[in-house]
Amino acid sequence: MTQALVNGLTLGAVYALVALGYSMVYGILGMINFAHGEIYMLGAFHGILALAFAQHYLANFSPVVCLLGALVLAMLFCGGYGFTLERIAYRPLRHAPVLSPLISAIGMSFLLQNYVMVAQGSGIRGFPMEFGRRLTETRFSAFAGAEFSLLEVFILATSLLCMAGLHLYIYRSKMGKAMRATSQDRRMASLLGVDVDRVISATFIAGSALAAVAGVMVSMYVHAVKFNDGYIMGMKAFTAAVLGGIGNIPGAMLGGVLLGVVENIGIWFLGAGYKDAYSFIVLLLVLIVLPRGILGEQVSDKV
Amino acid sequence: MLDLSGVHSAYGPIEVLKDVTLAVREGEIVALIGANGAGKTTTLMAVSAIHKIKAGEILFNGRSIADAAPHEIVRLGISQVPEGRRIFPRMSVEENLEMGAYARNSDLEIRKDLEHVFQLFPILKERRRQLGGTLSGGEQQMLAIGRALMARPKLLLLDEPSLGLAPKIVSQIFSVIKNLNAEGVTILLVEQNAFAALKLAHRAYVLETGRVVLSGEAAGLLTNPQVRKSYLGIN
Ligand SMILES: Nc1ncnc2c1ncn2[C@@H]1O[C@H](COP(=O)(O)OP(=O)(O)OP(=O)(O)O)[C@@H](O)[C@H]1O
Ligand SMILES: [Mg+2]
Numbered sequence: 001m002t003q004a005l006v007n008g009l010t011l012g013a014v015y016a017l018v019a020l021g022y023s024m025v026y027g028i029l030g031m032i033n034f035a036h037g038e039i040y041m042l043g044a045f046h047g048i049l050a051l052a053f054a055q056h057y058l059a060n061f062s063p064v065v066c067l068l069g070a071l072v073l074a075m076l077f078c079g080g081y082g083f084t085l086e087r088i089a090y091r092p093l094r095h096a097p098v099l100s101p102l103i104s105a106i107g108m109s110f111l112l113q114n115y116v117m118v119a120q121g122s123g124i125r126g127f128p129m130e131f132g133r134r135l136t137e138t139r140f141s142a143f144a145g146a147e148f149s150l151l152e153v154f155i156l157a158t159s160l161l162c163m164a165g166l167h168l169y170i171y172r173s174k175m176g177k178a179m180r181a182t183s184q185d186r187r188m189a190s191l192l193g194v195d196v197d198r199v200i201s202a203t204f205i206a207g208s209a210l211a212a213v214a215g216v217m218v219s220m221y222v223h224a225v226k227f228n229d230g231y232i233m234g235m236k237a238f239t240a241a242v243l244g245g246i247g248n249i250p251g252a253m254l255g256g257v258l259l260g261v262v263e264n265i266g267i268w269f270l271g272a273g274y275k276d277a278y279s280f281i282v283l284l285l286v287l288i289v290l291p292r293g294i295l296g297e298q299v300s301d302k303v
Numbered sequence: 304m305l306d307l308s309g310v311h312s313a314y315g316p317i318e319v320l321k322d323v324t325l326a327v328r329e330g331e332i333v334a335l336i337g338a339n340g341a342g343k344t345t346t347l348m349a350v351s352a353i354h355k356i357k358a359g360e361i362l363f364n365g366r367s368i369a370d371a372a373p374h375e376i377v378r379l380g381i382s383q384v385p386e387g388r389r390i391f392p393r394m395s396v397e398e399n400l401e402m403g404a405y406a407r408n409s410d411l412e413i414r415k416d417l418e419h420v421f422q423l424f425p426i427l428k429e430r431r432r433q434l435g436g437t438l439s440g441g442e443q444q445m446l447a448i449g450r451a452l453m454a455r456p457k458l459l460l461l462d463e464p465s466l467g468l469a470p471k472i473v474s475q476i477f478s479v480i481k482n483l484n485a486e487g488v489t490i491l492l493v494e495q496n497a498f499a500a501l502k503l504a505h506r507a508y509v510l511e512t513g514r515v516v517l518s519g520e521a522a523g524l525l526t527n528p529q530v531r532k533s534y535l536g537i538n
Binding site for chain 1: 374389
């Protein structure tokens with residue numbers, strides 16, 4: 001049980017990171033970016049590729065430095081992917097009927113999956129674990145016989161750090177405030193001098209960078225990534241965002257963590273066979289009671 | 304300062320502004336009055352470049368602004384207090400005011416102007432940490448005006464600031480407008496409350512289904528039989 005809680009928290013923190021991207025974009029554009037899961041998957045691939053490079057050319061650097069470098073690189077690349085995605089697939093459809101950007105998003109999702117499949121193959125791509133060995137092999141035993149690794153601590157800490165960073169960005173920085181204002185009243189924001197296009201770009205970049213962090217960390221956690229891994233993670237994170245109240249930042253964080261915990265406790269009670277179904281059952285139950293999610297839109301801040 | 308000439312504007316196939324020509328000179332209060340749907344809001348949104356015009360010209364200090372992006376307009380010195388106030392409901396009063404200064408950079412001057420707005424509307428200072436959405440209608444209108452002032456506008460566009468407010472608040476807001484003008488802010492005031500607007504303004508334009516049908520000194524329009532009948536309800 002405690003073990004399930006530990007695993008659930010770790011996974012949940014990652015769901016939260018990806019869910020934030022869905023929620024932020026929804027808050028500002030009112031659309032679901034269905035290609036967001038693919039950004040997560042691209043983050044994993046770019047992290048692995050960066051580490052593969054480091055293996056060959058930067059062999060005498062410390063693994064921690066390489067790992068952090070890979071994280072930053074994946075964030076930069078994914079920020080670029082998110083930015084480009086919005087520019088070419090969504091911005092031209094800004095004033096089109098609501099279904100058009102949705103179709104475009106699904107199309108981009110396929111496109112990105114196929115691009116990775118062609119470029120990297122359709123099999124699994126292993127994570128160069130020598131960079132994570134210290135993290136996975138340092139283990140702690142917690143109360144009630146539960147055990148966790150340094151990697152889990154690292155994932156949890158990095159996720160919390162990212163979320164704290166995002167919180168500061170949104171509530172303290174000028175661009176962050178402009179994001180909140182734009183999500184509450186886009187026309188008013190532009191009347192005050194906010195360049196709404198720039199705010200939208202910044203939103204995609206920030207959300208994508210968070211997904212990249214999640215991608216690198218999960219591929220290290222499960223030792224591999226595959227071209228279609230973005231799909232299921234995307235669905236889970238989207239579920240988490242809806243669970244917490246889509247468009248709501250603290251909601252996405254809460255929804256993610258809750259989902260991870262529920263899933264792992266479900267596994268502990270009922271076995272892993274239906275593991276992906278538990279989260280959807282919880283979503284259904286929550287939506288029946290709270291149709292707008294746990295922290296519905298009107299309660300707190302929407303971005 | 305602001306010159307609209309031959310402005311045409313439409314929503315899809317529906318023409319809303321038909322050949323509108325009007326001018327606001329530096330230092331003036333100009334009122335734009337007219338019935339529901341006359342095109343007053345559309346006119347202000349055209350000046351703020353939110354609504355693109357089909358034909359005609361909009362000049363600000365002699366420079367064409369019809370093709371500018373909305374976010375550039377405020378940097379030129381034009382701020383709008385839009386119809387319905389449009390307060391950011393989930394931002395605090397102070398954050399709403401900070402957003403008003405979005406186009407500016409000097410923190411020191413922004414702080415000074417914040418204090419100035421708080422002097423103008425002391426209730427906003429009391430409620431500075433409260434969410435915008437929880438304010439009363441009158442407080443929201445004060446916040447909307449304060450927010451626009453945070454941009455230090457040369458020209459202030461006001462869209463029905465008296466709408467839905469108690470008479471006492473309306474007179475408070477109108478006296479603030481008068482004081483702002485005395486401090487050097489030029490004002491274009493859209494109002495359905497024609498009587499109050501004409502008493503405050505130097506000059507006025509009357510808009511009827513997208514056309515300017517009357518214009519002149521506000522005092523003169525107050526005694527104009529046509530205006531008295533249609534807009535003041537006096538025979
Ligand atoms: N977004 C829109 N799409 C289509 N028609 C619109 C739109 N906005 C306004 N209109 C139409 O344009 C005309 C002028 O509207 P506008 O809002 O400028 O009038 P107004 O003078 O401000 O009226 P009010 O006093 O009611 O605020 C109206 O007939 C209105 O129905
Ligand atoms: Mg109007």
